[in-house]
Amino acid sequence: MKRVILTSPSGVGLTYADRADMVVPLIFRFVWGPLPTSHHLGEYLTGGYFRGDPEVRWSDLVARSPQSGLAHKELGLVWFCKAYGVEEIELWFDPSPSNQLQLVWILDYLRSEPYAAERTKLRLVDFDLLGADGDRLRDHAIRQLEVTEPDFEDARIAWEAYRSPTPELVSGLLNREFHTLPFLKPAMEELLAELPSPASGLGATEAQLLDLIAKGHNRTKELFEPGGLLETRVFDQWELGPLLEGLASGPMPAIAGLDPKLSTLPRHDARGRNAAYRRSRLSLTEFGQAVLAGREDFRRHNPIRRWWGGTLLTNERLWRWDREGRSLVSP
Known part of the structure; x- marks a missing residue:
């Protein structure tokens, strides 16, 4: 069975764990600075270069494959999976907020690609990938889940919430259940905690x-x-x-x-x-x-002038988070 793993930069060690035919570390982090545009993210996954940013694509951190050599360098991610008959696309993202944001982003992308969506599986990685030794990455038993249409929809909702121009939709996610994405809600609460507090102004x-x-x-x-x-x-x-x-x-x-x-x-x-x-x-x-x-x-x-997801925090538009009351304080 031909298998591809999609993971974060923290999971680059999976390249040497003999878990798949190919391991793809997705480079974007979404916790600092302005978010990349949908166009830039799409070009990254489809293999195109985009003006004004480093010339980087999904394949740039992918090692040569014994089966396909360097053919992946010339193809988009899903096109490559089709061309080489990939039967499973496994998602390996740990509970950290950056990993969970990458997970909902890639799920939102894959949901619109029927070939990939039908072959997508989720691994519930309950430990930090960064720093995990080779033995753990290779031998640790990790539960695998089917990804259904409601799961893709949950990811879409979460990703759109984080990209919105205020934190209100993310705050609303704390009242929602994500059964197949159990680490998502805690990650969103950790992100909300980085908003300035009502008392000290510190995240x-x-x-x-x-x-x-x-x-x-x-x-x-x-x-x-x-x-x-x-x-x-x-x-x-x-x-x-x-x-x-x-x-x-x-x-x-x-x-x-x-x-x-x-x-x-x-x-x-x-x-x-x-x-x-x-x-x-x-x-x-x-x-x-x-x-x-x-x-x-x-x-x-x-x-202050800092991005929090799609929200630009300024002194005039300073959203705050009350950690004790678990509530958002509007400007």
Whole structure:
């Protein structure tokens, strides 16, 4: 039986686990920055290049296949599956918010492709793919589910909700049951928790950062490294840097000690920026201590312009999330 696995970058290790004829890591992350347009996402999967973005396609991280060589480099994803008689398309996405967003996106795409939809299976991966050793990826028993039309519809609803210009539809998903997608609702709640809180103006990860720095953890290496002190499942280490910079800049910064050279380095200078982060020795300002204690609202004194799914957060349109009450607070 010819089998293809679709997974996230976290699941790239499945390439060597002998689970399928081909493993396709889908590169997009949807938790930081503006979302790619539907056109860009479609071109990525159908094999086209698009102007203004890196020339990247679904096949770029796929190894040579013993059966088809490099033929997949010239075809769209579904076209390739048809041409080579793929009988099963397995979806391997772990419970992290980024993985669950990738899952609903790819399900929404596959539902409109009858050949692929009929062959799509879902693996309930209940552990983090990133860092899982080869033995676990190869031998661990993982439940497989059929994907039905209601499941495709659930994915469509969730993906459209996340792409909408306010978080209201995502908040509404918390009242909905997703029987075949059991990790989706917890992931959406984790994403909502990254909206500013009504009291401090901090998202969940921002609050963790301030709390750890207040406890004396002043080096970015111990804060950012995977499996480190910062217990975030939403952002990766490359997304934490801009989040930290937002807390350390503005009219009233909450954090002091961030290397000032960061403000002059271009975003693409990964080596220079990483060195600047490592030189930093972080501490809370007096204002930061008040924010952490809930006595001050960080967003009342500092600007924000950040994307949360399809929602552009600004000081004028600042949606907030009450984590204790599990409720959305409109601007």
